[in-house]
Amino acid sequence: MKKKISINDIARELGISITTVSFILNGRAQEKRISENLVKKVQDFINEVDYKPNSLARSLRTGKTNIIGLMVEDISDPFFSTIARLIEEKSYQNGYKIIYCSTENDTAKTRELIKMYSERHVDGYIIVPPEGIEEDIKTLTASGKPVVLLDRYLPGIETDTIVIDNLESAYHATRHLIDNGYKNIAFVTIDSLQLQMQERLSGYEKAMNEARLPQYVKEIAYNSAQSVPQITAFLHRKKNIDAVFFATNYLCVSGLKAISGMGAKIPQEIGVVSFDDYELFEMYSPAITTVAQPAEQIAEHAINLLLTRLKKNTAPKKVERIVLSTSFIVRNSSIR
Amino acid sequence: MKKKISINDIARELGISITTVSFILNGRAQEKRISENLVKKVQDFINEVDYKPNSLARSLRTGKTNIIGLMVEDISDPFFSTIARLIEEKSYQNGYKIIYCSTENDTAKTRELIKMYSERHVDGYIIVPPEGIEEDIKTLTASGKPVVLLDRYLPGIETDTIVIDNLESAYHATRHLIDNGYKNIAFVTIDSLQLQMQERLSGYEKAMNEARLPQYVKEIAYNSAQSVPQITAFLHRKKNIDAVFFATNYLCVSGLKAISGMGAKIPQEIGVVSFDDYELFEMYSPAITTVAQPAEQIAEHAINLLLTRLKKNTAPKKVERIVLSTSFIVRNSSIR
DNA sequence: TTGAAAGCGCTACCAC
DNA sequence: GTGGTAGCGCTTTCAA
Numbered sequence: 001m002k003k004k005i006s007i008n009d010i011a012r013e014l015g016i017s018i019t020t021v022s023f024i025l026n027g028r029a030q031e032k033r034i035s036e037n038l039v040k041k042v043q044d045f046i047n048e049v050d051y052k053p054n055s056l057a058r059s060l061r062t063g064k065t066n067i068i069g070l071m072v073e074d075i076s077d078p079f080f081s082t083i084a085r086l087i088e089e090k091s092y093q094n095g096y097k098i099i100y101c102s103t104e105n106d107t108a109k110t111r112e113l114i115k116m117y118s119e120r121h122v123d124g125y126i127i128v129p130p131e132g133i134e135e136d137i138k139t140l141t142a143s144g145k146p147v148v149l150l151d152r153y154l155p156g157i158e159t160d161t162i163v164i165d166n167l168e169s170a171y172h173a174t175r176h177l178i179d180n181g182y183k184n185i186a187f188v189t190i191d192s193l194q195l196q197m198q199e200r201l202s203g204y205e206k207a208m209n210e211a212r213l214p215q216y217v218k219e220i221a222y223n224s225a226q227s228v229p230q231i232t233a234f235l236h237r238k239k240n241i242d243a244v245f246f247a248t249n250y251l252c253v254s255g256l257k258a259i260s261g262m263g264a265k266i267p268q269e270i271g272v273v274s275f276d277d278y279e280l281f282e283m284y285s286p287a288i289t290t291v292a293q294p295a296e297q298i299a300e301h302a303i304n305l306l307l308t309r310l311k312k313n314t315a316p317k318k319v320e321r322i323v324l325s326t327s328f329i330v331r332n333s334s335i336r
Numbered sequence: 337m338k339k340k341i342s343i344n345d346i347a348r349e350l351g352i353s354i355t356t357v358s359f360i361l362n363g364r365a366q367e368k369r370i371s372e373n374l375v376k377k378v379q380d381f382i383n384e385v386d387y388k389p390n391s392l393a394r395s396l397r398t399g400k401t402n403i404i405g406l407m408v409e410d411i412s413d414p415f416f417s418t419i420a421r422l423i424e425e426k427s428y429q430n431g432y433k434i435i436y437c438s439t440e441n442d443t444a445k446t447r448e449l450i451k452m453y454s455e456r457h458v459d460g461y462i463i464v465p466p467e468g469i470e471e472d473i474k475t476l477t478a479s480g481k482p483v484v485l486l487d488r489y490l491p492g493i494e495t496d497t498i499v500i501d502n503l504e505s506a507y508h509a510t511r512h513l514i515d516n517g518y519k520n521i522a523f524v525t526i527d528s529l530q531l532q533m534q535e536r537l538s539g540y541e542k543a544m545n546e547a548r549l550p551q552y553v554k555e556i557a558y559n560s561a562q563s564v565p566q567i568t569a570f571l572h573r574k575k576n577i578d579a580v581f582f583a584t585n586y587l588c589v590s591g592l593k594a595i596s597g598m599g600a601k602i603p604q605e606i607g608v609v610s611f612d613d614y615e616l617f618e619m620y621s622p623a624i625t626t627v628a629q630p631a632e633q634i635a636e637h638a639i640n641l642l643l644t645r646l647k648k649n650t651a652p653k654k655v656e657r658i659v660l661s662t663s664f665i666v667r668n669s670s671i672r
Numbered sequence: 673t674t675g676a677a678a679g680c681g682c683t684a685c686c687a688c
Numbered sequence: 689g690t691g692g693t694a695g696c697g698c699t700t701t702c703a704a
Contacts, residue, residue, distance in 0.1 A: 006681055017691040022683060033689055055455050056396045057681035060696050065392075076421075081412030085438075097452065099435045102421075116433065119391050256619060283592060285621040342697055353675040358699060369673055393697035396680050 005051050014045060025053060059121060068306065069117035070100040071110065071127045072150075079249070079276050079295060080128070083150070086299035087126060094307055096123070105192075105222055107132040114140065124306045129154055131194055146309035148302050153195050153321070160305045160320045162298055166196045169291045169326040170203025173245055173273045176289070176328065178211045180335055182243035182271045186216035188231060188255060189247035200247050200275065216241055220251060227254040232261060235270075243271030243334070249278045249290075256284065272333040286332035297324050341387050350381060361389060395457060404642065405453035406436040407446065407463045408486075415585070415612050415631060416464070419486070422635035423462060430643055432459070441528075441558055443468040450476065460642050465490055467530055482645035484638050489531050489657070496641045496656045498634055502532045505627045505662040506539025509581055509609045512625070512664065514547050516671055518579035518607045522552035524567060524591060525583035536583050536611065552577055556587060563590040568597060571606075579607030579670070585614045585626075592620065608669040622668035633660050 007025070011018040021042055023032045029039045045051075059065045068091055072080035080102075088098045099122070103110040107130050114136050117125065124146040129137060134154055141147050141159050149161040177185050187204040189197055201217065208215045218234045220227045231254055235241060244259075246252035252274035264270045266286055273289045274281060281288035301322050343361070347354040357378055359368045365375045381387075395401045404427055408416035416438075424434045435458070439446040443466050450472050453461065460482040465473060470490055477483050477495050485497040513521050523540040525533055537553065544551050554570045556563045567590055571577060580595075582588035588610035600606045602622055609625045610617060617624035637658050 004681095008681075011691095018682080019684085019691055019693090020689085023690090026683080035689070038689090052451075052455050054396070054457075054681050056392050056401075056457060057696090058683075060390070060392045060396055060680090060698090061682045061684085063696080075411055076414060076417030078412060085412075088437075097456075101424075115388075119388050120433075121390075121392060253615065253619070260619075279589070280616045280619060283589070283596075283616060284619065340697095344697075354698080355675055355677095355700080356673085359674090362699080371673075374673090390697050393680090394699075396682090396696090397698045397700085399680080 004054070005049055007053065010042070010045060010049075010051060014042060016042075063121075064123055065121045066095055067097050067099055067120065067122045069114075069120075069122035069125045069127075070098050071103050071113055071117075071125070072100065073103055073105050073128050073130075075100060075102045077249070078278055079293060082295040083299045083302075086296060087303045090299070090303040091307075094303075096307075096310075103128065103130055105130045111136050118143075118145075124148075124310050126150060126302050126306060128152065131192060146306055148306045148309075150298060150302055151196065155195065158319050160309070160322075162301045162305070162322045162324065163196065164293055164298075164324050164326050166199035167203040167206070169328070170200040170245070170247075170275070171207045172203075172328055173275075173289075173291050174204045174207035176330070177243045177245065177271055177273060177334055178207060178213065180271065182334075183213055184216065184238075184241045185213065185243040185245060185271075186218060186234070186238065186241045187245050187247065188218045188220065188234075188251050190222045190251065191219040192222060197247060204245060220254075227251065228257045228261070231255050231258040235259070235262060235264075241270070243273070246272070246274040249274055249276035249281070252288065253278075253280065256288070266333050267336045271336065277329060281331070284333075289331045289334040290329050292327045292329050294324050294326065340390070341385055342390065343387075346378070346381060346385075346387060350378060352378075399457075400459055401457045402431055403433050403435055403456065403458045405450075405456075405458035405461045405463075406434050407439050407449055407453075407461070408436065409439055409441050409464050409466075411436060411438045413585070414614055415629060418631040419635045419638075422632060423639045426635070426639040427643075432643075432646075439464065439466055441466045447472055454479075454481075460484075460646050462486060462638050462642060464488065467528060482642055484642045484645075486634060486638055487532065491531065494655050496645070496658075498637050498641070498658045498660065499532065500629055500634075500660050500662050502535035503539040503542070505664070506536040506581070506583075506611070507543045508539075508664055509611075509625075509627050510540045510543035512666070513579045513581065513607055513609060513670055514543060514549065516607065518670075519549055520552065520574075520577045521549065521579040521581060521607075522554060522570070522574065522577045523581050523583065524554045524556065524570075524587050526558045526587065527555040528558060533583060540581060556590075563587065564593045564597070567591050567594040571595070571598060571600075577606070579609075582608070582610040585610055585612035585617070588624065589614075589616065592624075602669050603672045607672065613665060617667070620669075625667045625670040626665050628663045628665050630660050630662065 007018050007021050011021050023029055024039050024042045070084060070087060075081055084100050091098050101113050110130050110133050126148045128151045129149055134157055137147060137157050147159045149159060153161055153163050189201060216238055220230055244255060246255050259270060266272050275291045277290045277292035281290050305320055343354050343357050347357050359365055360375050360378045406420060406423060411417055420436050427434050437449050446466050446469050462484045464487045465485055470493055473483060473493050483495045485495060489497055489499050525537060552574055556566055580591055582591050595606060602608050611627045613626040613628035617626050641656055
């Protein structure tokens with residue numbers, strides 16, 4: 001149980017004041033015109049004893065923790081974990097640490113987590129917001145902490161947001177199925193009022209309307225253990241469906257289980273396209289056509305936006321809303 | 337930018353001393369025989385203004401943060417993310433928060449992360465240790481912080497450890513292939529001195545020796561972008577191989593890509609078994625036989641052990657070494 | 673029963 | 689150029 005060394009010990013040991021040590025520690029030696037000699041002596045000593053300033057004390061004093069709180073829907077989802085990884089890397093380079101967690105799209109849990117982050121005094125937030133969290137986000141921004149929202153646009157919230165072009169992407173994917181000769185195309189989504197899901201639906205509807213094709217929309221409860229049987233039942237009921245467009249990757253995974261359980265052949269008997277790419281989709285037989293989100297760009301924009309706000313704590317001038325495009329990856333599940 | 341309320345404000349507002357408030361806050365009202373009246377008054381006020389003690393100040397004073405640092409190999413790996421989820425849940429119930437990160441099996445990165453956690457004053461650690469981290473772990477335990485090691489046994493380190501029975505599990509999996517008529521069974525592993533990998537190899541060797549079958553061991557560099565071509569080349573070179581046992585799930589994923597690229601049929605031309613279960617393996621065609629680790633049990637033991645150490649900071653009496661069994665999930669990839 | 677005050681380690685203002 | 693010191697918000701000892 002070795003005792004931690006403090007700035008006091010250093011000052012005493014070297015026979016100087018803690019003020020001087022503090023200045024040197026914070027790179028203000030030049031500014032304060034401390035002699036090179038002294039600076040070197042202090043630095044050497046610090047290296048020698050491997051002194052690390054106590055971050056708690058520093059944060060208590062400065063009111064800054066250099067920690068960014070990142071909240072995604074599910075950290076084990078490859079899409080979100082990629083984003084987390086990229087954000088983390090960039091943050092480190094700028095002297096910020098990341099602490100992250102999964103909201104599981106649960107409003108109450110998210111509220112808890114925001115409270116916890118706020119108690120831990122994180123300097124800024126990057127959040128993939130679940131439904132119904134608007135007020136909490138407002139409280140946060142009102143308290144002066146910068147917040148960047150990802151993946152979902154929250155109407156009425158004045159804060160930086162990064163989303164993808166959901167309507168256009170869904171329209172494109174649906175068109176692709178239509179162009180490949182599918183006529184009875186279903187859209188399987190979650191029972192959510194989230195705007196991005198609404199937009200994906202609109203994209204589907206737009207394409208189907210334009211082609212004057214019948215629409216089949218099935219909503220599955222989020223996080224339902226019953227999603228496989230629900231999708232199976234749906235496909236059984238609507239026997240004429242010849243293609244399915246899944247609004248999220250986990251819905252598609254359930255859908256593939258359902259389709260496989262029914263013994264239907266992809267893509268001959270049923271075409272499949274999914275939102276969000278995934279290693280599984282690449283390796284599945286047949287490989288699944290997907291709408292891939294630009295994870296790198298999303299992460300890049302998110303952290304840049306937040307760091308900008310963090311640096312200059314000026315008034316948050318103009319709120320940014322960035323809309324990114326997706327890429328459409330055609331594989332075998334949608335071509336016949 | 338609303339101002340944070342402090343214990344001072346409360347004391348002043350209520351015309352009492354901060355000591356009293358502090359006692360009530362920490363549930364020591366009874367012990368200190370503070371009148372019920374006063375307690376109620378303070379509590380009501382606290383609720384009313386939604387006061388939260390400043391955790392930084394508290395930690396600075398007490399030297400405890402109520403944070404546990406969790407370091408796994410890769411948080412986006414389903415095995416590790418399951419464990420993380422379970423540990424997190426249990427910690428919360430006991431008043432501890434988790435911060436987690438991925439080591440990517442990189443010793444230098446892990447060292448950095450340990451340093452960072454230590455600077456953040458986490459109270460305890462749960463670590464999946466990469467190779468070469470022994471000294472850092474020793475420093476950690478020497479500093480009096482409890483450490484629980486997962487997944488890998490580190491020789492010479494006196495701290496609680498939770499592992500699975502790698503040798504027995506690998507032996508069992510290899511036997512299964514032999515029993516199903518495979519004769520030229522390869523073992524594909526990573527070029528690591530990690531004990532658990534050595535044990536998996538030993539299990540394979542033991543089974544092959546017993547059956548007097550030839551051994552084919554291929555080591556792939558960890559994190560190699562070249563793993564698919566390497567496995568392809570290996571299988572091309574040893575044309576008589578009729579089954580492969582992969583030592584980790586990501587090696588198996590690369591292996592499946594290689595096998596599929598070669599146009600070999602599983603399980604007729606080549607049998608496949610993998611360590612670590614994975615949704616992809618369940619959905620692959622054919623479904624892949626796997627050795628599944630008991631994630632729940634691992635998480636349960638880890639957090640229990642750590643919490644025990646954390647509660648009673650008595651001398652760490654006897655070090656615990658827990659060895660858990662795996663379950664073997666037979667699917668179509670290994671039966672012909 | 674309650675309160676005063678020291679001190680956790682650090683930063684930053686002000687003085688010399 | 690360098691040092692003294694107040695104070696961030698809290699816990700805890702000791703005194704009343």
